[in-house]
Amino acid sequence: MSTEFTIPGATGPGTQPTEPDGQALDYMEMPREMATFDLPIAPEPEDTEGMEAGKAKLNELAAGLAAYKVGKPAFVLELGDLEPADLGLVNQILGEGEVSMVSGVNIQVQEAVFAGVWRVLHFDAKGVIKRDTIEVAEWPDAVRDQVFANAATTCALAEDPLPPSVFNxxxxxxxxxxxxxxxxxxxxxxxxxxxxxxxxxxxxxxxxxxxxxxxxxxxxxxxxxxxxxxxxxxxxxxxxxxxxxxxxxxxxxxxxxxxxxxCAAQEDIDDSAERLAEIMEIYK
Structure with missing residues (x-):
């Protein structure tokens, strides 16, 4: 059971800033094939012996999903305290969904196969993971808080004279x-x-x-x-x-x-809560 967690399309050329101030961020390379998404293959109960902390974290996630309402602050779970085997179980159950994000140089996000469940990795200035979390939300609060934090509040207008071939x-x-x-x-x-x-x-x-x-x-x-x-x-x-x-x-x-x-819709989050609860039933 792998303990590694990667974000498809979130590494490689064009995904990280090239200037020290982090402003010159190019576009990430697009996937070449259409992706499809299925429920993760849950390990058999006998294969999860000793992973009680991982199962407890997943049950806590299921409860958070069931209670979450769109528009409320994200429900956040910290994963940094899990042992590798427990973290591997969480990774396997969550799987990889269809939305990924890069925000600045310090945050990478992968949606789970459960809509509204976001795996959020926080990095320090040296690129080392300093915080590993799950957020339940329509989209991650970690990204929401910083995406326009330093943005201009007004839109710049055109100047005269215009460059050649600029018309509309x-x-x-x-x-x-x-x-x-x-x-x-x-x-x-x-x-x-x-x-x-x-x-x-x-x-x-x-x-x-x-x-x-x-x-x-x-x-x-x-x-x-x-x-x-x-x-x-x-x-x-x-x-x-x-x-x-x-x-x-x-x-x-x-x-x-x-x-x-x-964004994940409320009905998607409700469906995710039901599906995760069904999966976790086999471990009771």
């Missing part, structure tokens, strides 16, 4: 600035579908420069791939969908605290 970016920046100024927590997303609007490559580069490149990247895999990237402008995200050939089929900007594609 100024009007888009004006729209984004208005929506950012008006946004209140709980508001629905305002989406700007760039795929349906006329623009040049220079327009997109100008937009990216004015919005800034954020340090949080979310990759959702499943029936196609979706990459969600924060900007350095508060509540502004790039949302891109790819087909099986890694071609962008939808490119949009969303103004919201977190895009819906990232």
């Amino acid at each position: 970016a100024p009007s888009l920046l004006s729209e984004i600035a208005e929506r950012v100024a008006d946004y209140k927590p709980g508001d629905g997303a305002h989406s700007i579908n760039l795929s349906l609007l006329p623009h040049t490559e220079e327009d997109l580069k100008y937009l990216a420069d004015k919005l800034g490149v954020g340090s949080t990247i979310v990759l959702s895999r499943g029936y196609g791939n979706c990459r969600v990237s924060s900007t350095q402008t508060k509540n502004v995200w790039w949302v891109q969908y790819y087909n099986a050939q890694d071609t962008v089929i939808l490119n949009s900007i969303e103004i919201i605290n977190v895009p819906e594609v990232v």
Whole structure:
């Protein structure tokens, strides 16, 4: 039973900042194949003898899942006190779901096969894991707390004169600035579908420069791939969908605290609670 925990797509070229200030974060490489997800294969009860701490942690997780309501602070479990065998059991039961995240240089997240259950690794400045947790939430509080902590609260507007071949970016920046100024927590997303609007490559580069490149990247895999990237402008995200050939089929900007594609719904969390409780029945 492996005790290692990795985040698919969260390492390799483009996933870590290249500048000391952590700002120049490129995009993570997209998977080449569509991923499918199944329930983990639970070990037989006789194979978990001596792993009482791991089973206790999973039962605590099941109780937290059953009680959790979307919109509340995350239910957090610390895993740093588990022995390798117990941690291996937790890893095996949780499995790997379809959403992974990188936030700055210090947080990596992998959703479990149970929607709304997030494995969160916290790293120190040297890249060593300093905290290992599970969060039950619509999306992890650890990421929520830092994604826009240092972001601009207003959107930069276009300047005169414009660079060559920049035509439609100024009007888009004006729209984004208005929506950012008006946004209140709980508001629905305002989406700007760039795929349906006329623009040049220079327009997109100008937009990216004015919005800034954020340090949080979310990759959702499943029936196609979706990459969600924060900007350095508060509540502004790039949302891109790819087909099986890694071609962008939808490119949009969303103004919201977190895009819906990232979040687990209450019914998903309730279902996760039922499924985990069923699995843990065999260990009683």
